[in-house]
Amino acid sequence: MLAGAVALAGFSVTAPARAASRASDRIEALLARMTIEEKAGQLSCFADMIRPPIGDINPQVNIRNAQTLLAETRAGRIGTLMNGLGTQGALDAQKAAVEGSRLKIPLLFAADVIHGFRTVFPIPLAESGSFDPHLCERTARAAASEASASGLHWTFAPMVDVARDQRWGRVAEGAGEDVYLGQVLAEARVRGFQGKDLKAEDSMLATPKHFAAYGAVTAGLDYNAVELSEATLREVHLPPFQAAFAAGALTTMSAFNDINGVPSTGNKRLMTDILRGEWGFKGVVISDYTADQELVAHGFAADDRDAARLAILAGVDISMQSGLYLRFLPELTASGEVPMAVVDASVRRVLALKEALGLFDNPYRSINAKVEAMRTATPALKQLSREAGGRSIVLLRNEGGILPLPRAGQRLALIGPFAEDRDNVVGPWAFFGDKSLNVDLATGLRAAMTDPASLIVERGCEVETTLAGGFERAVAAAQAADVVLLAIGESQDMTGEAKSRTDIRIPPVQQRLAEAIAATGKPVVVLLRHGRAIALEGVVRDARAILATWFLGSEMGNAVADVLFGAVNPSARLPVSFPLESGQEPFFYNGRTTGRPAPVDPNAQEYKARWRSIRNEALYPFGFGLGYTTFALSDLKLSTPQLAWGDTLHIAARLTNTGAVQGEHVVQLYIRDRVASRTRPARELKGFQRVSLAPGASREVKFELKREHLMFVGEGDRWVVESGLFDVWVANSSVDGLAGSFELLKA
Numbered sequence: 001m002l003a004g005a006v007a008l009a010g011f012s013v014t015a016p017a018r019a020a021s022r023a024s025d026r027i028e029a030l031l032a033r034m035t036i037e038e039k040a041g042q043l044s045c046f047a048d049m050i051r052p053p054i055g056d057i058n059p060q061v062n063i064r065n066a067q068t069l070l071a072e073t074r075a076g077r078i079g080t081l082m083n084g085l086g087t088q089g090a091l092d093a094q095k096a097a098v099e100g101s102r103l104k105i106p107l108l109f110a111a112d113v114i115h116g117f118r119t120v121f122p123i124p125l126a127e128s129g130s131f132d133p134h135l136c137e138r139t140a141r142a143a144a145s146e147a148s149a150s151g152l153h154w155t156f157a158p159m160v161d162v163a164r165d166q167r168w169g170r171v172a173e174g175a176g177e178d179v180y181l182g183q184v185l186a187e188a189r190v191r192g193f194q195g196k197d198l199k200a201e202d203s204m205l206a207t208p209k210h211f212a213a214y215g216a217v218t219a220g221l222d223y224n225a226v227e228l229s230e231a232t233l234r235e236v237h238l239p240p241f242q243a244a245f246a247a248g249a250l251t252t253m254s255a256f257n258d259i260n261g262v263p264s265t266g267n268k269r270l271m272t273d274i275l276r277g278e279w280g281f282k283g284v285v286i287s288d289y290t291a292d293q294e295l296v297a298h299g300f301a302a303d304d305r306d307a308a309r310l311a312i313l314a315g316v317d318i319s320m321q322s323g324l325y326l327r328f329l330p331e332l333t334a335s336g337e338v339p340m341a342v343v344d345a346s347v348r349r350v351l352a353l354k355e356a357l358g359l360f361d362n363p364y365r366s367i368n369a370k371v372e373a374m375r376t377a378t379p380a381l382k383q384l385s386r387e388a389g390g391r392s393i394v395l396l397r398n399e400g401g402i403l404p405l406p407r408a409g410q411r412l413a414l415i416g417p418f419a420e421d422r423d424n425v426v427g428p429w430a431f432f433g434d435k436s437l438n439v440d441l442a443t444g445l446r447a448a449m450t451d452p453a454s455l456i457v458e459r460g461c462e463v464e465t466t467l468a469g470g471f472e473r474a475v476a477a478a479q480a481a482d483v484v485l486l487a488i489g490e491s492q493d494m495t496g497e498a499k500s501r502t503d504i505r506i507p508p509v510q511q512r513l514a515e516a517i518a519a520t521g522k523p524v525v526v527l528l529r530h531g532r533a534i535a536l537e538g539v540v541r542d543a544r545a546i547l548a549t550w551f552l553g554s555e556m557g558n559a560v561a562d563v564l565f566g567a568v569n570p571s572a573r574l575p576v577s578f579p580l581e582s583g584q585e586p587f588f589y590n591g592r593t594t595g596r597p598a599p600v601d602p603n604a605q606e607y608k609a610r611w612r613s614i615r616n617e618a619l620y621p622f623g624f625g626l627g628y629t630t631f632a633l634s635d636l637k638l639s640t641p642q643l644a645w646g647d648t649l650h651i652a653a654r655l656t657n658t659g660a661v662q663g664e665h666v667v668q669l670y671i672r673d674r675v676a677s678r679t680r681p682a683r684e685l686k687g688f689q690r691v692s693l694a695p696g697a698s699r700e701v702k703f704e705l706k707r708e709h710l711m712f713v714g715e716g717d718r719w720v721v722e723s724g725l726f727d728v729w730v731a732n733s734s735v736d737g738l739a740g741s742f743e744l745l746k747a
């Protein structure tokens, strides 16, 4: 089996294990009694203003106040409330549904619990760099435990959109640019959120989103049109969804974007033919926030009524926030434009979700103030956040082994807008986070230093603007120090939804600050703050050491200190390629080879696939990361040079810790199909393993490949596999490794 193996690729037809194939007697009995208004209510979700969250999560569109929501709940006109916080409000709302409404159907409480709740874990992109499905499962489990204690049943996570363009702000929310890593982590996160038993009070429904291809928006501009071949849709963007469904996810969310001119939320082929027809998905599709109504702005629906009709006929069960189903389903069914059977099928699915959670028998599950207090911001949650933070940091550069730093005997200057900042440690999509938990860098470092007074802190500048006298004070601090720690990068409102950037460099004022600091000649360690790959340049690119520290969550300062001072040996790897320049985007390691690949010889590069000023390669490639020890791969062995059609290829290589300290390495398996009837990626990740070794120790690392791992979408947009030659690498990253090859023999 491949490491962390999942139901691979998109060719398998997987039916979600726990979905009900037919509704229970209880559901059928309810359905028989429901008016069309009550049915439309079950298919409607609204922002929870009975217990509003802190901060704006979404545009204030069609907001209903608390009294209206309670009244509509009693009238049976609401099935789901979203993004509310706290048990007291949950109790009031659930009482209105269970004791106040005619049919007593309990409410579902949903929320964007993306990377933690009150206690925040690293942004999903950072955590994906851990290449550690078990860690992702544990943080999802912990987030579900904390959020469900606040009366929540359903999270709109994980985001499983493959994101190949770093200009797109939502790269931060997913697993990065790779399909296989995306599959493995999607599955792990679903398992974590849902737990072993959905009826357990600490389980939450997971929602792999956004269906589909939202990560492929043109030019990385959020919400933009998507132009995509059927093959790329099926090979790249759909497999993580299938993995999530195979792991038991019972819901998905329709994306804002169109694909080749058909908006996802009105895309019957996607929502019904592929999702339910081909894959056998039995769960619920919820629209993204007002995405049904947006069919009008797309120019796909004539008006709101038409939008409601198109969305429900396409297969969208629940309308989020627009209220269109409530307004129009009664007349659309009366006129016959929407068959009642279509509405009934959606209602059955929504009621089946409520049943799967045990809400009919236990409507007040997860609503207990004592449990809420006990399970919120516990020491164990904080400890897990710190551990996950440390395991998400990527050491990109460490010239002369300047890191780890000694805890004593050096004066350190911590300089930059993020030095003492507590507002930018959790990153986007952490609206529920308890800010009082946030540990800034200065606090984390001081706590780890023998003499905290030997840390000097200077802001230097703001994120995008200067600060009066800031540069002067920062330079003076650098001059007084032995080592400078430069905390620079993006603020958290530069990443996330609607935060696309045209230029993925560090803001110019911070780059100038770095230059002023570098001019002092003091060694500089860059502590990069970011929600995407960054195009590093100049003195920042050339600093003595660079740590990709992303947004690590509540415990950020402690997690960074753990790595800086060597309590934790960094072992994360890049889940996205760091390009040489912004203009290379979209840049990803697994692009297809051209007819004119750039040769290694720099003098022979005319009329080749390169940029005028640079080769089209990464500064730091996908899969890359250093640690405080070194590893060597050797002795690649393939069980056979010729793989018979139905056989398994066994691949092994020896990994040795050649350094002086214990460490963990991520050994990666890549393939390339040499000749095929479709041009194929230069490389494709097919497996990885985390291996921990003591200094001097070595171990054989084993992988397996079968015919089904060599498939692609070929002629007629079907999954095929073709005999012939394949390259294989057992590697440290997507650009190196021990190379071998084998031939897949004909059937």
Ligand code: BGC
Pocket: 057, 058, 083, 112, 156, 209, 288, 289, 497
């Ligand atoms: C986002 C979704 C999110 C929803 C509800 C939308 O703007 O695209 O990812 O789940 O809001 O908050």
